[in-house]
Amino acid sequence: MSQTRSNQTPAIGLDIGTSRIVTAERADTGYQYRAQLNAFVSLPYSSLTESVLTKENVPYSVLAGEIVVNGTESERFADLLGVETRRPMAKGVLNPGEPESLTQIQKIVEQLIGPGKGRRLYFSVPAAPAGSEEGVSYHEASLRRILMGAGYTVRSINEGLAVVYSELESSSYTGIGVSCGGGLCNVCLAYMSVPVVSFSLAKGGDFIDASAAAATGDLTNRIKITKEDTFHFNGYFADKKLQALSVYYEDLIQSLIAAMKEAFAASRSLPKLKRPIPLVLSGGSTLPGGFRDRFEAALRASEFPIQIDQVRLADNPLEATARGALIAALSE
Amino acid sequence: MAFSRRNQVVTRPALERQAQYIGDPIEKLHFLRREMERGAQDVYRPWWRRLLLGALVIFSLSAILPAPVVVSDVMRPGQDFEAFPGRVQRQAAGGLGKVWIVEESHEYEVYSNGLRVDNNYAIENQRRFYQVLNRVHSMQPAQEWRSQPVGIVFHTTESNLAPFEADQNGMLKRLGRSVLNNIREKRSYNFVIDRFGRVFRVVDEADMANHAGNSVWADNEYAYVNLNNSFLAVAFEAQTEPGDGGQSINTAQVHAGRVLTQMLRSKYGIAAENCVTHAQVSVNPFNMRIGYHTDWARNFPFSELGLSNNYELPLGSLSDFGFEYDDTFLKAIGPRVWKGLELGMRRLEHAAAASGRSVADHRSLIRERYRRLYSAYKQTGALEESSNVTN
Secondary structure, eight states: OHHHHHHHSOEEEEEEOSSEEEEEEEETTEEEEEEEESOEEEEEOOHHHHHHHHHTTOOOEEETTEEEEETHHHHHHHHHHTOOOBOSEETTEEOTTOTTHHHHHHHHHHHHHOOOTTOEEEEEEOOOBTTOOOOOHHHHHHHHHHHHHTTOEEEEEEHHHHHHHHHOGGGTTOEEEEEEOSSOEEEEEEETTEEEEEEEESOSHHHHHHHHHHHHTOOHHHHHHHHHHHOBOOSOOSSHHHHHHHHHHHHHHHHHHHHHHHHHHHOSOOOOOSSOEEEEEESGGGOSBTHHHHHHHHHHTTTOSSOEEEEEEOSSTTTHHHHHHHHHHHTO | OOBOTTSOBOOOHHHHHHHHTOOSHHHHHHHHHHHHHHHHHHHTSOHHHHHHHHHHHHHHHHHHOOOOOOOOSSSOTTOSOOSSOGGGSOOOGGGGOOOOEEEEOSSEEEETTSOEEEOTTOBOOSBOOBOOEEGGGTTEEOSSOBOSOOEEEEEEOOOOOOOSOGGGHHHHHHHHHHHHHHHHHHTOOSEEEOTTOOEEEOBOTTBOOSSOSSBEEEOSSEEEEOHHHHEEEEEESOOBOTTTOOBOOOHHHHHHHHHHHHHHHHHHTOOGGGEEEHHHHBEETTTTEEOSSOTTSSOOOTGGGTOOOGGGSOOHHHHTTOOBOOHHHHHHHOSSOOHHHHHHHHHHHHHHHHHTOOHHHHHHHHHHHHHHHHHHHHHHTTTOOOOSSOO
16 A cells, blocks of 8 residues: 555655755665765865866856855865865754855755655654754744745654654654754654654764864864764774764763653653663764664663663664655655 | 643553554554544543444444455355364353352352362463454454453473372472462463362463463464463463373363363353364464474363364464474374364365465465564564473
8 A cells, every 4th residue: 555655656755964965765675865965165166176176077066156066075075175064054954154055955955856746755854952942943944945846745754753763663663763963963752653752952963073173173074084984982092083082972972861861751741651662873973883882881871761672773874864754754 | 642631642552552463664654643643533532422432333333234254365255165173163152051150259269160269379460452363354353452361272281290199298289389389470371270170370360371472273253373362271280291192180180170161161251162272272483383382282181171172173373374283293193183283284275276376375475474473473572481391
């Protein structure tokens, strides 16, 4: 039946994260993902820069006297020219200091999935920050507008809930989904597919990168590359950059667990769960080797208010949110 | 989403169990989102309106629905094939004569047929709550959830035994207490009949015992997987004797087994064909062979307990779920091979022929069905079997 539904109206799951934009679609043998960095670089136009880009096979556009490279190639271009990338989003929402934010997101989404033609699309939005009344309405409404403008039938889904839908089918979509992305960590406790407690924590990969860069005096981009290429949890680091990353990763884990403890303990809507529930971790910030073990150890030591039977990484941490959004769209 | 008056999310265990049967993740999510949304509407509807609505639905359905028609993929109607042998066609419990409770206290109960049940080892466990599979509708789970037992599985404790002699009295009693404590701790059976024919209630009848997690039985209408939930467990303090592989119980135990079976059948309306032995129902999901446990693989005194020879009943494990048997199992049965084995295989062949598939293809198809069920049950933790001295 689901196959029929999906064939009649091809659906798309879209994860618009601070760091990456990921799409998920149904393919013959499972799911197909596409991803681009949610970043861009612009430089004043010069024929020299243009020739470098052409030589390096970097796609670019020339707009109002500027050369713009967006998506995944922007990072390589920035590294090539020794500049920082510009980010359409910050801390999980549209970057208020970036006037080009919506335009660039629109371009990246167009590159990934093309025009909508009425297709159903679920896109991820973060939950409101823990302990804050501040919402994400502007962010959500702005994205909805550009996606509808591209011809999609649009609905939004909480990012943590999307992780639950992607990873917790075996527990009938009961458990805790955690997505640690670039700007935020999103958490959702769901019971039988229904979100019960959701919140976000304003710390993520960018916080780690920026804090470590400040501590070491290095460029944020370089720290990010070090983090993604070589960092892992092993308890001792001779390298200063790795040591700094370790400190701020630990900060992230402790802050996240403390926020979860507080949110769950304070919630009056939690169901009386008869069995321990699973917790699944996803997102780019969970990728370093040993993250899961360190997180579980900290969780077990924390007198967590809910019994957890397993802590595991998502099968594909970078694609879990988009996959969950797609599953939500297909199950409608 | 359903919330209690304190604004707390209401758990829905029945829905959780239903969802476990849905294999496709998208279908499962579709089902849960729909049902949880409905639940939110229901919780704001007064209870008397829900009751009235339910009664109206049942009344309307009973008025308009025709009698059920057999359309199973296991056995098609009109085939020249006898489902259950004539002698053991469904024997309702109605003809037993009613057995009622005469006297009861915390320590014991006395029934009108002379049965005395000792409650001193009684203990609670998880409540029974299960769905049966509708054999006449392609093994779809029946809509309603049940909490009453539908059958009895007879076991042996396989515990150490002393010679049944007067001078062994002290040892006999010590061993009896020891096995009862062990069974109580592991919540293995609902009832135990000791060497003196005394009947002890262990796991409360309303609760499941951990006696036959990996198990299958089928009557004409329904198939039952995981009999912990759906069948009561009665264990005789006895041991499979080496050599001939049979069990022997004494006259007192036979009598106790008879009056206990009468009481349970009378109380729960249990059909005779659903009173079976552990060897008949035990399966091994890992090698897809029947007879993982072989207690009462032969010599069970069916007639002395007021039952027909249920070894003649076709095995649903073979016909409905594609299990097979091997030489080890045939050795346990002994020279008098159950007619039920042959009938089970014949059912399988008929179903394969009716579906236009080879037996091998049909078997692998229905094995897949079992694996899905097994996987669903495993996730709920319902397949526990005690692995103590008992079988």
